[in-house]
Amino acid sequence: MYAFEFEKPATIADAVAALGGEEAQALGGGQTLIPTLKQRLAQPGTLVSLKGIPEMAGICVADDGALAVGGATTHATVAASTEYPGLAGLASHIGDPAVRNRGTIGGSLANNDPAACYPAAALGSGATIKTNTREIAADDYFQGMFTTALEDGEIITEVRFPVPEVSNYQKFVQPASRFALVGVFVAKYADGVRVAVTGASEDGVFRWSEAEAALSANFAPEAIEGLSVDADGMIGDIHGSKAYRAHLVGVMTKRAVAAAS
Amino acid sequence: MAQVSMTVNGAVKSGEVEGRTLLSTFLREGLGMTGTHVGCDTSQCGACAVHVDGKLVKACTMLAMEADGAEVATIEGQANADGSLNTIQQAFQDHHGLQCGFCTPGMVMSAAALLKENPTPSETEIREHLEGNICRCTGYHNIVKAIMAASGQDVTAIAAE
Numbered sequence: 001m002y003a004f005e006f007e008k009p010a011t012i013a014d015a016v017a018a019l020g021g022e023e024a025q026a027l028g029g030g031q032t033l034i035p036t037l038k039q040r041l042a043q044p045g046t047l048v049s050l051k052g053i054p055e056m057a058g059i060c061v062a063d064d065g066a067l068a069v070g071g072a073t074t075h076a077t078v079a080a081s082t083e084y085p086g087l088a089g090l091a092s093h094i095g096d097p098a099v100r101n102r103g104t105i106g107g108s109l110a111n112n113d114p115a116a117c118y119p120a121a122a123l124g125s126g127a128t129i130k131t132n133t134r135e136i137a138a139d140d141y142f143q144g145m146f147t148t149a150l151e152d153g154e155i156i157t158e159v160r161f162p163v164p165e166v167s168n169y170q171k172f173v174q175p176a177s178r179f180a181l182v183g184v185f186v187a188k189y190a191d192g193v194r195v196a197v198t199g200a201s202e203d204g205v206f207r208w209s210e211a212e213a214a215l216s217a218n219f220a221p222e223a224i225e226g227l228s229v230d231a232d233g234m235i236g237d238i239h240g241s242k243a244y245r246a247h248l249v250g251v252m253t254k255r256a257v258a259a260a261s
Numbered sequence: 262m263a264q265v266s267m268t269v270n271g272a273v274k275s276g277e278v279e280g281r282t283l284l285s286t287f288l289r290e291g292l293g294m295t296g297t298h299v300g301c302d303t304s305q306c307g308a309c310a311v312h313v314d315g316k317l318v319k320a321c322t323m324l325a326m327e328a329d330g331a332e333v334a335t336i337e338g339q340a341n342a343d344g345s346l347n348t349i350q351q352a353f354q355d356h357h358g359l360q361c362g363f364c365t366p367g368m369v370m371s372a373a374a375l376l377k378e379n380p381t382p383s384e385t386e387i388r389e390h391l392e393g394n395i396c397r398c399t400g401y402h403n404i405v406k407a408i409m410a411a412s413g414q415d416v417t418a419i420a421a422e
């Protein structure tokens with residue numbers, strides 16, 4: 001790692017001020033950033049830890065019934081929560097227990113790894129990503145692999161999830177990295193079903209709209225029989241070909257519908 | 262350089278660190294506590310697992326300054342007060358839960374974190390919990406058996422494979 005300074009502000013305002021400094025970067029749980037720094041793929045002058053900010057940690061139910069998760073809330077805290085079982089189930093299978101005790105939802109969504117789990121939950125729930133300056137709808141937030149709508153120095157302070165009637169996340173684990181080879185999040189709301197796919201596409205997380213329409217009409221695994229995603233544009237690597245990933249999208253979607261509760 | 266101070270296995274320890282100093286580096290090089298092993302240094306293997314404020318973490322993936330003021334528990338603090346092995350350590354010995362021993366500090370810390378939350382885990386729960394702890398020698402079977410035994414469960418049904 002190159003040398004850097006470390007700061008741990010106690011309020012969002014102080015964090016934003018510190019991030020305004022030259023070459024400053026936010027540090028969530030460090031479960032992605034610290035390995036990146038070790039490889040000297042980043043060279044921040046100052047790391048600003050978001051872990052000392054009480055207003056960014058924890059979970060509560062907002063007035064409109066949505067689940068509000070603070071941007072610095074750990075995967076372990078979400079995994080232990082009960083209000084949104086599909087989201088808790090997803091969080092409980094991210095990495096391993098030590099990763100879940102440090103890693104945060106804000107860090108995961110800011111990083112937007114094409115194989116990360118939380119992007120599927122945020123997009124699949126039509127979540128709202130709240131930052132220090134604005135609110136961004138999940139549909140506008142994810143902009144391709146490792147790319148998001150966040151501006152420099154902007155931090156995710158909270159993520160608001162409308163709680164569905166039933167939901168489920170099915171992750172086909174890539175056994176070496178423990179990330180998703182393909183992961184599908186399905187959520188059934190009163191006004192329709194959302195299906196978000198991670199791990200599969202070269203454009204990062206995406207909504208499978210054909211499956212959404214079919215499942216909105218009939219919420220059953222058979223409803224998507226015969227539907228398929230185009231293998232063009234899927235990720236193909238040593239872990240799985242484009243065609244294999246495209247196939248897995250269908251399989252994981254059916255499993256998620258069958259398991260939704 | 263900055264000053265950090267933390268309680269390690271019950272004793273207050275402090276030292277000078279850089280922003281980039283890892284908790285694993287501070288423990289091993291700053292405090293001379295080399296029981297916390299660094300296997301991969303890429304957040305994969307769990308040899309460096311310690312507890313920070315009661316939570317299992319990978320010490321190679323946390324900055325020393327992030328642990329400022331925290332309660333840290335390492336393998337050095339696991340033995341009983343008279344120096345004898347604690348229940349988990351003894352079970353690892355009894356059930357041959359180690360060969361070279363390199364992963365063992367992390368395995369013991371990971372097992373301790375599990376048993377605190379779930380005093381009688383199933384075999385599946387143990388295997389899931391150990392996802393972040395890699396062992397190159399044992400094939401895991403005897404590690405799982407040792408943790409089952411440490412939790413007071415009957416392990417005669419778990420045949421050696």
Ligand SMILES: Cc1cc2nc3c(=O)[nH]c(=O)nc-3n(C[C@H](O)[C@H](O)[C@H](O)COP(=O)(O)OP(=O)(O)OC[C@H]3O[C@@H](n4cnc5c(N)ncnc54)[C@H](O)[C@@H]3O)c2cc1C
Pocket residue numbers: 025026027028029030031032033034050071072093094095096099102103104105106107108110111113115116117118154155156157177178179180304305
């Ligand atoms: C062994 C291992 C296995 C893993 N398995 C999985 C898995 O199965 N699924 C999965 O989804 N992830 C997995 N991860 C990644 C893990 O979930 C990370 O915790 C997460 O991707 C990053 O979150 P963090 O809080 O650690 O962020 P950091 O590493 O601290 O930061 C990541 C990036 O986000 C920025 N950032 C951090 N917080 C904020 C914020 N609040 N607002 C704006 N920007 C911010 C940082 O500046 C940095 O650019 C794994 C990691 C490891 C080490």
Ligand code: FES
Pocket residue numbers: 298299300301302303304305306307308309310319320321322
């Ligand atoms: S040395 Fe920390 S996880 Fe391997």
Ligand code: FES
Pocket residue numbers: 358359360361362363364365395396397398399
């Ligand atoms: S005993 Fe050798 S790595 Fe586990």
